[in-house]
Amino acid sequence: MKMKTVFNVMLLLVVIVSATAFSSCKEKRGELKKIWYNGSYNRDFNDLNDVHLSVAKKIGIEPVSSREGAEHASRDMVEIKTNDYYEVEELTHSIPYLVPEAANLLEDIGKNFQDSLKNLNASIYKIKVTSVTRTVADVKKLRKRNTNSSLNSAHQYGTTFDVSWVRYTKIDEKDTLNIDKDRLKMVLASVLRDLRRADRCYIKHERKQGCFHITAREL
Known part of the structure; x- marks a missing residue:
């Protein structure tokens, strides 16, 4: 009986020590590394609308007139939803569908962003998607609200x-x-610059809208 009690006590101690060690390892993340972006957002991400449009027309869908018409798009599209890597904000002037090349690119951006944060010993964040595919009707509505928006938008092709x-x-x-938003932007910009250099996308840094405007390229 005594031997059994001693054994149970020892087993309990082993479990406690193991749990403490595991918790300690989990919490130990290392010192936050310096976060910096060695470049210029405006110069590094300055692909103009014509460049976005050219590839969008090549690999994207034919623009659809309405949200109902999106079900019969000329190419299969992927519905994008909030997941482990990105969050889709409430969309008021677009629908959450992309051609496969763009959907894969978006997920890679989210994954690479989190991998970069881990390598920096930073907290982990998700990126936020603010606009996706726009119908012709969406573009017209947006144009009424914002006269600077283009009627000939790459967002109409499911690539952007x-x-x-x-x-x-x-x-x-x-x-x-x-991690403050300025440093998170630096991490995101580094990820995007790498993908742009790998010919995965074209990117425009939108200062007024507070976003990166991204169009997938043909793989």
Whole structure:
């Protein structure tokens, strides 16, 4: 009986020590590394509308007149939903569908962004998608509200989406380390620059709208 009690006590101690060690390892993330972007947002991401349009027309859908018509688009499209890597904000002038090349690109941006944050020993955040595919009706409505928006928008082809550089979603709210939006933008810009250099996309840094305007390229 005594031997059994001693064994149970020892087993309990092993479990407690193991749990403490695991918790300690989990919490130990390392010192936050310096976050910096060695470049210029405006110069590095200055692909003009004509460049976006050219590739959008080549690999995208034919523009659809209404949201109902999107079900019969000329190419199969992928519905994008909030997931582990990005959050889709409430869309008022677009629908959450992209051609496969653009949907894959968006997920890669979200994954690479989080991988970069992990490598920097930072808290983990999700990027936010603010605009996706626009119908002809969406473009006209947006034009009435914002006269600077283009009637000939790459957003009509299912190849293009906007990612905010102002807003992000923190995954673990209990994590006491907060990264400000300026440094998160630096991390995001580094990820986007790498993908642009790899010929995965064209990008325009939108200062007034607070987003990166991104069009997928042909793989």
